[in-house]
Amino acid sequence: MxxxxxxxxxxxxxxxxxxxxxxxxxxxxxxxxxxxxxxxxxxxxxxxxxxxxxxxxxxxxxxxxxxxxxxxxxxxxxxxxxxxxxxxxxxxxxxxxxxxxxxxxxxxxxxxxxxxxxxxxxAPDTFLGAGLQSAARALAAGLIGTPVAVTAALQSLGPESWHPNPEFLYQRGAGPLFDLGPYYLTALVALLGPAARVAASTRRARDHRVIGSGPKAGTAFPVEVPTHVNALIDFAGSASATTTFSFDSPVDRRMIEIIGTEGALSLPDPNTFDGPLLARGLHDAEWRELPVTGTTAGRGLGVLDMARSLRTGTPHRASGALALHVLEIMTAIGDAGEDGESRRLHTTSPTPPPLPQDWDPHAATLE
CATH class of the missing domain: 3.40.50.720 (NAD(P)-binding Rossmann-like Domain)
Known part of the structure; x- marks a missing residue:
């Protein structure tokens, strides 16, 4: 070694x-x-x-x-x-x-x-950030009891308004499901365990989009993939999720809420590394903010965790098995959206262990 x-x-x-x-x-x-x-x-x-x-x-x-x-x-x-x-x-x-x-x-x-x-x-490695790691600790501590249901949504008008070369984001392997869905689905699998079955409905609002910024502003390009995806996901445990991934919405929405037998959690945007993280008991009138601890260092945490695992022999968290399972979830959603038939999943993924609370990306541990 x-x-x-x-x-x-x-x-x-x-x-x-x-x-x-x-x-x-x-x-x-x-x-x-x-x-x-x-x-x-x-x-x-x-x-x-x-x-x-x-x-x-x-x-x-x-x-x-x-x-x-x-x-x-x-x-x-x-x-x-x-x-x-x-x-x-x-x-x-x-x-x-x-x-x-x-x-x-x-x-x-x-x-x-x-x-x-x-x-x-x-990627994504955002689930290693302070916000989602704090959510994992809250779930493990039983703060909301047993997770029962999830609502997750990513809604926007799409990236062509700000991305100078957005064409590939509307080609096979992208769209809202494959481009941003991994943040949400990886977070859910990391928190709730592997999925078992999906059903879906998919739509494409327009056949062409127009680049809104940069040297190619005003250029039209074709859309090859669904731009509005609704999916139901049953996890192997007790929870099920209702999810929306859309590039067709004038309402910008990025959220995950987990309902449990004893309350609910509102998670931070899974495309970020920080909070806020909110909780609500069964009889609470308002959400309350929970403390968020851990690293917010940003993209590359998964690479660092993998690098440290090479030296220590411990499993890395943003693993190929996790990515393969998330890919199967997305592929099954796409297939179910085309023919209206639900899909059972064949892959699985180990639940990534939480990072130690003192895990510091800026500390030298391999010298």
């Missing part, structure tokens, strides 16, 4: 990469050694900004012997191919969501990793 900080390379220097690079460069237990992109000039710009020594193509960073984890931030259609290339180069892989475009491709990734004795991790 190696010792010391874990070498990391980032593949994909798009919009999300700055969030990862900003945080990863502050964690002493990882060293960012390379940035790659199809546009090598963009990779070089990102490398200069964050003090990364190597920039270039994917092959360039995959041949760096000190790189142990490849952080795959490519567009969804490239997730599987880049992950497989990294694994075959002997690297562990942590990817942006979704794990792959479909279950067959994702199964190839996880099988290849198992055959090579390498790890797969996957």
């Amino acid at each position: 190696n010792a010391g900080p874990v070498g990391v390379a980032v593949v994909g220097a798009g919009v999300i990469s700055s969030h990862y690079l900003r945080h990863l460069s502050t964690f002493p237990d990882v060293r960012v050694l390379g940035v790659a992109d199809l546009d090598t000039a963009r990779a070089e710009t990102a490398a200069r900004e964050y003090g990364v020594p190597v920039a270039g193509t994917v092959d360039t960073v995959l041949t760096l012997p000190e790189v142990e984890i490849v952080v795959n931030l490519t567009i969804p259609s490239a997730h599987g191919a880049v992950a497989l290339a990294a694994l075959r180069a002997g690297k562990h892989v942590y990817g942006e969501k979704p794990l792959a475009l479909d279950m067959d491709e994702a199964a190839k990734v996880t099988a290849e990793a198992a055959n090579l004795n390498l790890l797969v991790g996957n």
